[in-house]
Amino acid sequence: MRIGIVCPYSWDVPGGVQFHVRDLAEHLHRLGHEVSVLAPSDDETPLPPYVVSAGRAVPVPYNGSVARLNFGFLSAARVRRWVHDGRFDVLHIHEPATPSLALLTCWAAQGPIVATFHTSNPRSRAMIAAYPILQPALEKISARIAVSEYARRTFVEHLGGDAVVIPNGVDxxxxxxxxxxxxxxxxxxxxxxxxxxxxxxxxxxxxxxxxxxxxxxxxxxxxxxxxxxxxxxxxxxxxxxxxxxxxxxxxxxxxxxxxxxxxxxxxxxxxxxxxxxxxxxxxxxxxxxxxxxxxxxxxxxxxxxxxxxxxxxxxxxxxxxxxxxxxxxxxxxxxxxxxxxxxRRFDWSTVGADILAVYETVTDGAAAVAPDERIGLRARFGLARD
Known part of the structure; x- marks a missing residue:
C-alpha cells in the first residue's frame, strides 16, 4: 500500500505527534508498505529518507503550548505537488483542525483520507471560531481516529461526528x-x-x-x-x-x-x-x-x-x-x-494493526465488503457517510 502521512508540527522540534508519526511510518515500512511523510523542517535538519520537507515552520501559540507550523501559498503548492507525485492509496493526516500542512492536505486531496486527532481541549474557542472554515475540508475525511477518549471528546464537541479511539504506539x-x-x-x-x-x-x-x-x-x-x-x-x-x-x-x-x-x-x-x-x-x-x-x-x-x-x-x-x-x-x-x-496494549504490533484496519476499510478494497458488514465497519471507525 502507498501511504502518505502528514505531520503538522516541525520535524526538528521533538514532540509527541512527531514521534508518533515517525514510529508509525517506520512500523509500516517494516511491514513492506511504501510510506512518505510530509512535515515542516528547517533547511539544515537531517531527515530520514521517507520524510519530505515542506519548508521552515513558524511558532504559533496552540493548546497551551507553542507549536511550530507551516501554512501559506508556498506550503500549499508543495502539498499539492507531494499529493500529486505520491499517488497514495490513502492519506493519513494528523491534527487536520490546525492551520497547518494537515489542513492544506485536506483541501488538496481527492482520495481516501484518514485523520488522527491528538488534541484534548474541551473548551477551545479557536476551534469553535474556525469551524465554518474547517468544515468543507473536514467533510472530505473518510475515517477519524482519536488517540484517547479525551481527544475524541474534543473532536465530537467541536466538530461533530465520531472517531475510533486508537492510542499512540510505542516500541x-x-x-x-x-x-x-x-x-x-x-x-x-x-x-x-x-x-x-x-x-x-x-x-x-x-x-x-x-x-x-x-x-x-x-x-x-x-x-x-x-x-x-x-x-x-x-x-x-x-x-x-x-x-x-x-x-x-x-x-x-x-x-x-x-x-x-x-x-x-x-x-x-x-x-x-x-x-x-x-x-x-x-x-x-x-x-x-x-x-x-x-x-x-x-x-x-x-x-x-x-x-x-x-x-x-x-x-x-x-x-x-x-x-x-x-x-x-x-x-x-x-x-x-x-x-x-x-x-503491551500500546505496542506497535497492536496499534499498527488497528491503524492498518482503518486504512484498508477506507480504500477501494472496502467496496467489496458486504453492505451490512460495511455499515458495521463504518460505525466502528467513525467513517463519513456515503
Missing part, C-alpha cells in the same frame, strides 16, 4: 531492553520534557523537591529536555540545586536508558494532555510512575493500577507520594510488574 521492546546507566542509578527521580513549558509541570516538581530531600537527602533529580536550566532552579536553595542534574536534550537511546535507570519517573503535567506517551515509555522501561491525576494520565495508568496519581498541581501531595514510593521498594516492584503487562 515496547526498545525501551524494555535498554541498558541502565550506572551514574543515573541510586535514589534518582526522572523528568523528561520541555523545561520552559509550564504545562509540563517542572515548576511543580521543583516546588516539591525540598520536601522530598528533607525526608530522603540522598535523592537526585535528573532532568532531560531543552529550556533555561538556571531559571528552572532559581528559587531553590543552594543545597537543593546541587541535587538537580540537567542532561539537556537526549537521544532516543539515552531516553530509554534514563527511564531504565531511575527509581521513580514523575510526570507532573498540569493540563493540555490528550494521552501521555512518556508514561507508556516509562512503563515499557520498567520505571515506576508517579503522575498528576489528569484524566488522560489516569486512563493510561489504568486508573492508578499501573502507576500512582497525585492531585494536579499539588506539590505537597507530589512530595509525600514520591517519598512514600522511594521508601517502599516492594510497592515500586509491584508497579513495575503491573506496568510491564499493561503496556
Amino acid at each position: 515496547v521492546d526498545f525501551f524494555a531492553r535498554a541498558e541502565p546507566k550506572a551514574e543515573w542509578q541510586g535514589g534518582t527521580i526522572g523528568f523528561i520534557g520541555r523545561i520552559d513549558e509550564p504545562r509540563k509541570g517542572l515548576p511543580v516538581l521543583m516546588k516539591a523537591l525540598p520536601r522530598i530531600l528533607e525526608s530522603l537527602p540522598g535523592t537526585r533529580l535528573l532532568v532531560a529536555g531543552r529550556g533555561d536550566e538556571e531559571e528552572a532552579v532559581e528559587y531553590l536553595p543552594e543545597h537543593v540545586r546541587e541535587r538537580v542534574e540537567f542532561l539537556g536534550m537526549v537521544s532516543d537511546e539515552d531516553k530509554a536508558r534514563l527511564l531504565r535507570s531511575v527509581d521513580l519517573y514523575v510526570a507532573p503535567n498540569t493540563g493540555g494532555e490528550s494521552f501521555g506517551i512518556i508514561l507508556v515509555e516509562a512503563m515499557s522501561s520498567g520505571a515506576p510512575v508517579l503522575a498528576s491525576d489528569l484524566d488522560a494520565f489516569a486512563q493510561v495508568l489504568d486508573g492508578g493500577e499501573a502507576g500512582e496519581l497525585f492531585p494536579n498541581e499539588d506539590a505537597d501531595a507530589l512530595a509525600d507520594a514520591a517519598v512514600r514510593l522511594l521508601s517502599d521498594p516492594e510497592r515500586r516492584e509491584r508497579l513495575r510488574e503491573y506496568g510491564s503487562r499493561h503496556v
Whole structure:
C-alpha cells in the first residue's frame, strides 16, 4: 500500500505527534508498505529518507503550548505537488483542525483520507471560531481516529461526528531492553520534557523537591529536555540545586536508558494532555510512575493500577507520594510488574494493526465488503457517510 502521512508540527522540534508519526511510518515500512511523510523542517535538519520537507515552520501559540507550523501559498503548492507525485492509496493526516500542512492536505486531496486527532481541549474557542472554515475540508475525511477518549471528546464537541479511539504506539521492546546507566542509578527521580513549558509541570516538581530531600537527602533529580536550566532552579536553595542534574536534550537511546535507570519517573503535567506517551515509555522501561491525576494520565495508568496519581498541581501531595514510593521498594516492584503487562496494549504490533484496519476499510478494497458488514465497519471507525 502507498501511504502518505502528514505531520503538522516541525520535524526538528521533538514532540509527541512527531514521534508518533515517525514510529508509525517506520512500523509500516517494516511491514513492506511504501510510506512518505510530509512535515515542516528547517533547511539544515537531517531527515530520514521517507520524510519530505515542506519548508521552515513558524511558532504559533496552540493548546497551551507553542507549536511550530507551516501554512501559506508556498506550503500549499508543495502539498499539492507531494499529493500529486505520491499517488497514495490513502492519506493519513494528523491534527487536520490546525492551520497547518494537515489542513492544506485536506483541501488538496481527492482520495481516501484518514485523520488522527491528538488534541484534548474541551473548551477551545479557536476551534469553535474556525469551524465554518474547517468544515468543507473536514467533510472530505473518510475515517477519524482519536488517540484517547479525551481527544475524541474534543473532536465530537467541536466538530461533530465520531472517531475510533486508537492510542499512540510505542516500541515496547526498545525501551524494555535498554541498558541502565550506572551514574543515573541510586535514589534518582526522572523528568523528561520541555523545561520552559509550564504545562509540563517542572515548576511543580521543583516546588516539591525540598520536601522530598528533607525526608530522603540522598535523592537526585535528573532532568532531560531543552529550556533555561538556571531559571528552572532559581528559587531553590543552594543545597537543593546541587541535587538537580540537567542532561539537556537526549537521544532516543539515552531516553530509554534514563527511564531504565531511575527509581521513580514523575510526570507532573498540569493540563493540555490528550494521552501521555512518556508514561507508556516509562512503563515499557520498567520505571515506576508517579503522575498528576489528569484524566488522560489516569486512563493510561489504568486508573492508578499501573502507576500512582497525585492531585494536579499539588506539590505537597507530589512530595509525600514520591517519598512514600522511594521508601517502599516492594510497592515500586509491584508497579513495575503491573506496568510491564499493561503496556503491551500500546505496542506497535497492536496499534499498527488497528491503524492498518482503518486504512484498508477506507480504500477501494472496502467496496467489496458486504453492505451490512460495511455499515458495521463504518460505525466502528467513525467513517463519513456515503
